[in-house]
Amino acid sequence: MSKLHQRDRLVDCLKGYACLLVVFGHVIMGVRHAGVSTPLFSEHLETFIWSFHVPLFMFLSGYVYHITGDWKSKGSRLRFTLHKLLNLGVPYFVFAAVYLAINSITPGVNTQGSFRDILFLWRTPQAQYWFLYALLVLFVLYAVLSGAMKNWQITLTLVLAAYISPLFKVSLGSFGTAFSMALAFGLGASLPSLTIDKLSTLSRFLIIAGHVCVAGLVIYLGISELSLISEILMIIGISASIALISLIVKSKLIEGVLLFINRYSFPIYLLHTIFTAGIRIVLIRAGIGNYVIHVIAGMIMGVGMTFIIAWITDKIPVIDFLFYPSKNIRRLKKKEI
Numbered sequence: 456m457s458k459l460h461q462r463d464r465l466v467d468c469l470k471g472y473a474c475l476l477v478v479f480g481h482v483i484m485g486v487r488h489a490g491v492s493t494p495l496f497s498e499h500l501e502t503f504i505w506s507f508h509v510p511l512f513m514f515l516s517g518y519v520y521h522i523t524g525d526w527k528s529k530g531s532r533l534r535f536t537l538h539k540l541l542n543l544g545v546p547y548f549v550f551a552a553v554y555l556a557i558n559s560i561t562p563g564v565n566t567q568g569s570f571r572d573i574l575f576l577w578r579t580p581q582a583q584y585w586f587l588y589a590l591l592v593l594f595v596l597y598a599v600l601s602g603a604m605k606n607w608q609i610t611l612t613l614v615l616a617a618y619i620s621p622l623f624k625v626s627l628g629s630f631g632t633a634f635s636m637a638l639a640f641g642l643g644a645s646l647p648s649l650t651i652d653k654l655s656t657l658s659r660f661l662i663i664a665g666h667v668c669v670a671g672l673v674i675y676l677g678i679s680e681l682s683l684i685s686e687i688l689m690i691i692g693i694s695a696s697i698a699l700i701s702l703i704v705k706s707k708l709i710e711g712v713l714l715f716i717n718r719y720s721f722p723i724y725l726l727h728t729i730f731t732a733g734i735r736i737v738l739i740r741a742g743i744g745n746y747v748i749h750v751i752a753g754m755i756m757g758v759g760m761t762f763i764i765a766w767i768t769d770k771i772p773v774i775d776f777l778f779y780p781s782k783n784i785r786r787l788k789k790k791e792i
Contacts, residue, residue, distance in 0.1 A: 468704050471713035474720040476508035478727050482753035502674050507692025510639035514693050517643030526598035535598050543591045545780045550725045551576050551584040578629045585632050592633035593640045610641025659698035666695035722765035727757035
């Protein structure tokens with residue numbers, strides 16, 4: 456097996472892992488906000504997960520952007536930008552609109568939506584869909600600025616802008632989330648490789664243990680949201696995730712599960728909150744307030760129902776276009792030929 460293939464499988468497994476954490480994080484947060492009695496550790500676990508799991512996704516996006524040739528993979532900056540606008544813009548507007556529409560007519564949801572908010576999605580991201588908005592902005596910024604700077608220089612510039620702008624009372628507006636994720640994306644875009652074969656098993660365990668200890672102390676002190684502290688925690692969390700997955704994927708069963716989750720990670724990301732919220736409302740109305748049941752049911756619905764929908768839509772290019780525009784345009788063209 457080539458090093459490139461090994462690296463790609465590690466990235467795919469990491470994406471599957473990050474996807475599971477995103478669903479789990481939303482499940483336990485939703486259960487807590489719904490008023491279900493939660494264990495003492497639950498909120499701390501929630502803070503721990505949120506300190507690195509979304510940045511991990513952004514880091515992997517930057518890494519894949521770099522190893523696949525940056526904007527050059529599409530021949531020109533304009534074609535790259537249009538490609539990303541299509542493939543991130545269509546799912547963003549469609550599923551954010553669906554999310555808002557469902558929330559506006561469904562009583563009992565934690566975040567009440569409004570049909571009016573759909574009109575402002577172009578400037579105000581909603582729910583987890585802010586990630587696509589921020590990712591699109593970062594892709595465009597890195598493509599444009601690469602004409603004058605290397606990826607690490609772009610990263611440094613964007614991170615400094617995020618820190619300095621408040622000092623001069625300059626608002627980044629809707630682009631604020633993109634700038635806040637520039638460090639994670641830029642670290643991925645600046646790394647030549649994710650391979651950590653040179654690190655011993657013990658060293659990787661120490662990285663994982665160090666992450667748990669540092670994060671535990673930071674959360675205990677209540678300083679996880681402080682500037683610099685949150686960035687340090689994020690970097691340690693990403694490093695520990697790479698170390699953890701590089702170890703556990705030695706089990707073919709675990710590797711297979713993570714690769715399966717990765718295969719459907721985009722639909723899961725887009726749809727999971729609809730089903731996790733739905734089952735939570737059903738359980739509460741049925742008088743079921745057991746925390747464990749809520750978490751298990753939320754995970755099953757968040758991953759399982761999305762998989763079923765993705766499996767069905769994959770067979771219908773016209774509908775699957777909403778998830779993967781470019782891929783299905785090619786599929787439809789082949790059918791015409």
